[in-house]
Every structure is written in structure tokens, then in C-alpha cells.
Amino acid sequence: MKYIPDPLDTAGIKGVDLTSGDGLVQWCYPIYATFVGNYPEQLLVICVKTRECPTCPDPHNDLGNADGVRPPHELDKILDAFDAISQGPTVFAQACKEAWVKHIQHPFWEDLPFVNIYQSIAPDILHQLSQGVIKHLIAWLRTICGDAEIDAQCCHLPPHHKIWIFMNVISYLT
Numbered sequence: 001m002k003y004i005p006d007p008l009d010t011a012g013i014k015g016v017d018l019t020s021g022d023g024l025v026q027w028c029y030p031i032y033a034t035f036v037g038n039y040p041e042q043l044l045v046i047c048v049k050t051r052e053c054p055t056c057p058d059p060h061n062d063l064g065n066a067d068g069v070r071p072p073h074e075l076d077k078i079l080d081a082f083d084a085i086s087q088g089p090t091v092f093a094q095a096c097k098e099a100w101v102k103h104i105q106h107p108f109w110e111d112l113p114f115v116n117i118y119q120s121i122a123p124d125i126l127h128q129l130s131q132g133v134i135k136h137l138i139a140w141l142r143t144i145c146g147d148a149e150i151d152a153q154c155c156h157l158p159p160h161h162k163i164w165i166f167m168n169v170i171s172y173l174t
């Protein structure tokens with residue numbers, strides 16, 4: 001994985017000509033900005049243990065209890081823990097334990113310019129939003145309103161040229 005984004009190491013600092021969608025060639029500084037993957041893939045990339053939050057250091061028992069946006073994992077502290085491999089396996093293991101990360105010697109993103117992988121994690125839309133929130137929201141609405149009422153309400157949506165109105169919404173969802 002370290003091989004694929006390797007050109008960003010110099011291009012992100014020195015710049016490179018890139019052609020934009022309208023055909024113009026522009027001088028750009030491409031950086032690794034976003035990781036898109038499901039939760040297990042996120043954990044692999046950020047070196048955090050299972051059941052922990054991919055972006056912040058809150059313990060898994062406190063997830064969902066925090067007010068507002070939590071600060072991300074401390075990147076410098078984690079990179080220092082990975083660098084401790086040069087001091088031997090015992091020091092390395094202890095440093096990783098204190099930083100609350102897995103024993104990974106060189107994650108692919110460690111040398112990329114301007115990268116904070118803990119701020120680069122995109123939400124897992126399929127599992128967190130579609131199969132998580134939306135699935136439960138629809139189940140709650142079916143319990144509260146009933147299938148016939150949901151279908152009736154959707155049938156009365158005003159027509160719009162960019163919206164397809166399903167006459168039997170529940171049959172499409174189940």
C-alpha cells in the first residue's frame with residue numbers, strides 16, 4: 001500500500017501539473033486527504049484496535065456520549081510510538097500500548113506530506129448511514145405510522161422532474 005501513494009511524497013511538496021475537468025493544466029499540490037472504507041478497513045489504516053472510534057481517542061464505552069465534535073487522535077504521539085521500534089521490541093510495545101494503537105511499524109501514510117490520517121477518515125456510508133441509521137429510522141417509522149400511512153404520504157408528494165415517486169414505498173424497502 002505504501003507504493004501506491006508514494007508519488008504524493010514529492011508532488012505534495014514540490015507540486016505537479018495536473019489537468020482539471022475543463023481541460024486546463026494547473027500547477028497543483030496533491031495530498032492524501034481522504035480514506036474511504038468500511039469500519040474494519042478504517043481500523044487497519046489508522047492502527048486503532050477493534051471497537052474503538054476511528055477518529056477520536058474516546059473509549060468505546062463513551063462513544064455517543066460526547067457533546068459536540070471530539071478532538072482527533074494525537075498524531076504526533078502515535079508517530080512517536082511507531083518510531084520507538086528503533087529502541088527495541090519491549091519499548092515499542094509499551095509505546096504503542098500507551099498511545100492506544102496496534103503494533104504497526106510503518107503505516108503507509110506516515111511519510112506523506114500534510115497527512116493526518118485521523119482527520120482523513122470518511123464516514124462509512126453503507127454500514128453507518130444506510131444500514132445503520134436509515135434501516136433503524138425506517139423500522140421506527142413503520143412501527144409508529146404503519147406501512148399503509150407511509151405509502152399514502154409518499155403517494156401525495158408533489159411531482160418534481162428530478163424525483164421518482166414510488167407508489168408502494170414499503171414494498172421497495174423490504
Ligand SMILES: [Zn+2]
Nearest residue numbers: 053055056070
Ligand atoms: Zn470518536
